[in-house]
Amino acid sequence: MEETDFDSDRAAEDYYYSSADDATRDGAVSEDADWNFDSMEEEDLLDSEHAESHKGSDRSYRILKKEDVRQRQEDAIAEVSTVLSVPRPAATILLHRFNWSVSQVHEGWFADEDGVRKSVGFLDHTRPFSDIDASDRITCGICLDPYPPAEIFPAGCGHPFCRECWGGYIRTSINDGPGCLTLRCPEPSCRAAVDRDMIDKLAPSEDEKKKYSEYLLRSYIDENKKIKWCPGPDCECAAEFDAGGGDSWDVSCPCYYSFCWNCLEDAHRPVDCQTVANWISKNKDQSETQLWILARTKPCPKCQRPIEKNMGCMHMTCNPSCGHEFCWTCLGDWNNHNSCNGYNGTDAMEVDKHRKKANKYVAKYAHYYERWAANDLLRQLALATLHRMQTEQLTRLSSVQGKAENDLWFITEAWAQIVDCRRALKWTYVYGYYLSENEGAKRRLFEFLKGEAETGLERLQECADKELQQFLDDDGPSKYFEEFNAKLKGLTAVTRTYFEKLIKALENGLSEVQTTGTSGEED
Amino acid sequence: MIDFSRVQKELQECTRDTEASGIKVSPKSDNLARLIGTIPGPIGTPYEGGTFQIDISLPGMKNEDVGMVINLCGVIGGFLFADGYPFEPPKMQFATKVWHPNISSQSGAICLDILKDQWSPALTLKTALLSVQALLSAPQPDDPQDAVVAQQYIRDYQTFIGTARYWTETFAKTSSLGVEEKVQKLVEMGFAEARVRSALEAVGGDENLALEKLCSV
Known part of the structure; x- marks a missing residue:
């Protein structure tokens, strides 16, 4: 992306950027005077990520920052x-009541204004103390002390409370949580709303006002079905999804956390949310359960289901659907079973074979789990490298090689690509685990595509890691740097293509297996 | 921090009004943070005639708020209380044993909304005790504190009334005859003690009804 593009986009955009219409995000609202490298990288990265992850999908999302929501x-x-001719604090209360939907407020208000007024606690505003002499004293309804009328603040309903008591009431309510957004007059029988102006006027300190404003902001996201907070640690962004016909819910947040908008787990293309949920719950109980099964059970020699022996003799009969009868000790068929307690080498081998069979499914799980976890670890390490690149390495590289930092974006892009690929690769192992053993052709295509993608990724990572290191260690500009530049760009593009193919193929359930058995290699 | 000046005013107001309401509040110790409330059992209920004592403890300031209060004192002169009573509800529980779906028969804990989220600082100890008294008149078995009592209330209302009356007679009456005296009286008339006790319990502690029951068998 060029600088001019960025500026014009920024000038044109409103308060969000959209991945679908390719507008750019204001990555650095506060840092606009001079060109900021980090923000450019982020722009570029986001653009490339979005462009990639949303190719062929008509779903789109926007990242909303706090300021955008506000x-x-x-x-x-x-x-x-404006439309209802009510003061802004009253409009705020109405919007909160109607889930921040302007149209719902209008609908509700015009259908039954009195009902709405009553439900949110708007009363006819009167000046309850206007006819009271300034020398009179009014008793505060909370501390029961007398005050001159000027020191009493009613919420429009006339119930008298002093400033200190309002302060305590408001602080207690705000400290209790978001319920403070629907605060009412302290008088139990009174439903008069305490609006934002009252809070600002009577809150005992800035701290409370800040909290209130934070709750108000959060309510906008919490009550909106189309917007969710990014689950990334310490991230304050939210993602808004427009309804669409696509099937990807993946969101790449500027905090570099990628998540599935639907299930809020880590982004998990190409597998679906249900598979992810199954996998995660499996991982949770797997270790304990597996140990228990291995320690306490033997598999039925016919159907391989694990059987726990908790009573009775050695004559076992498997569950009805199988019904196999066997000896618990040697796992031999009961029909021609005599005695198995003498030592016999071949019998022992038989037992071993059965055990192996039983362990097969444990082994299968372990195989996929290990690779899933390994790729997740590699993804996290790559993410850390990406951060390191942005914070220190690129500056160093720029000075060693005499290049402007914004000419080095291709390195950040490569590492962002590696992060993405590791994530996708990790989920392909879950896909592999659930792919039926009987689908030989599909399995072969899956392994082929995955192999291609993995090889590409390893090459890319090797280049972005070891080869880059040489240029970082150089004493001065290297004549090979341009070559490296071209190579890394090329590898990034090739790997991206491999992974797109892999992801698309898996999302289509490897349906092209009959027709295009050799798809997947070009470039 | 508790607003003791307000607690003082409440106590005075309550004392002035005791004749009419029957509700009393008196300090347990001299710091006013722990008090004893007394309510008469509502007329026309199995609690009629009983006098129920309620332990009241006023929430003070939480430790973590201390810094904030000091800070506030600096900012707003004379601001002396934060977050304690009356901004937070008083903690109340029955000291007198009582048989009621919304009151624990074990601990005396009360399930009442105004003592929790529906509390307002404009309510007072007296209004809270009046609400507790109203709860005695109108049990809400759908939102029980004591599941055993609530089940009995729903499935076997007559037994519930009997038990509640018996508990009132046994635990909430100080002036009239205690249960032991009634048992003794009836035993002296020649009935077996076990029968006397079960008869008394079945009719809710009324010795005349118990006598009728004993004679009718």
Whole structure:
């Protein structure tokens, strides 16, 4: 992406960027005076990621930062306030009541204004103390002390409370949680709403006002079915999904956390949410359960189901669907069974064979689990490298090789690609685990595509890691750097293509297995 | 921190009004953070005639709030309480044993919304005790504190009434005859003690009804 593009995009965009229409995000609202390298990298990276992950999909999402959400709230409040001719704090209460939907507020209000007013606690505003002499004293309903009228603050309903008591009431409510957004007059029988103006006027400190405003902001996301918070650690971004016909829910957040918008797990293309849920729950109980099964059970020699022996004699009969009868000691067929307690080398081998069979499914799980976990670890390490690149390595490289930092974006892109690939690769092992053993052709295609992709990825990572290191260790500009530049760019593109093919093929359930058995290699 | 000035005012107001309401609040010790409330059992209920004592403990300031309060004192002069009573509800539980679906027969814990999330600082100890008294009149077995009592209330209302009355007679009456005296009286009339006790329990502690029951068998 070029600088000019970025600026014009930024000028044109409103308060969000969209992956679908390729507008760019304001990655650095506060750092705009001079060109900021980090922000450019992020732009580029996001663009490339989005462009990739959403190719061929008509779903789209937007990343909303806190300021974006606040802006949306402000816009909604302004609209409701104008259309209904109510003050802004009242509009805020109405919007909160109607899940921050302007149209719902309008609908509700115009259908039954009185009902809505009543339900949110709007009362006819009166000046309850106007006819009271300034020398009179009014008793605060909480501390029961007398005050001059000027020191009493009613919530529009006339119930008198002093500033200190309001302060305590508001702080207690705000410290209790988001319920403070629907705060009412302290008088139990009174339903008068305490709006934001009252909070701002009477909250005892800035701390409470800040918390209130934070709850208000959060309510916008929490009550909106189309927006979810990014589950990334310490991330304050939210993702909004537009309904669409595509099948990918993956969201790449600017915090570099990629997640599935639907199930909020780690992004998991090409496998679906249900498979991920199955896999995760399997991982959770697997270790304990497996040990127990291995320690306490033997497999039925015919159907291989694990059987626990908790009573009775050695004559075993498997469950009805199998019904196989066998000896518990030697696992031999009961029908021609005499005695198995004498030592016999071949019998022992038989037993061993059966054991092996039983262990097969454990071994299968272990095989896929190990590779799944290994790739996840490699993904995390690659992510750490990516951060290191951005924070220190590129600056160093720039000075050693005499290149401008914004000419080095291809390195960040390569590492972002590696992170993405490791994630996808990790999930292909889950796909492999659940792929039926009987689908020989599919399995072969799957292994082929995965092999290609893996080889490409290893080459890319080798180049982005070891070869780059040489240039970092150089004393001055190297004449081979341009070559390296071209090679890394090329490998990034090739690997991306391999993985796209792999992901697409798996998402299609390897349906092309009959027709295009050799697809997957070009470039 | 507890607003003791308000607690003082509440106590005075409550004392003035005791004749009419029957509700008493008195300090357990001299720091006013622990009090004893007394309510009469509502007329027309199995609690009628009983006097129920309620332990009241006023929440003070949490330790982690101390810094904030000091800070606030600096910012707003004279701001002396934070988060304690009356901004947080008083903790109340029955000291007198009582048989009621929303009150634990073991601990005396009360399940009442205004003592939890529906509390408002504009409520007082007296209004809270009045609500507890109202709860005695109108049990809510769908939202039970004591599941055993609630089940009995729903499945066998008559037995519930009998047990509640018996508990009132046994634990909430100080002036009239205690159960042991009634047992002794009836035993002296020549009935077996075990029969007397079960008869008394079945009719809710009323010695005349118990006598009728004993004679009718």
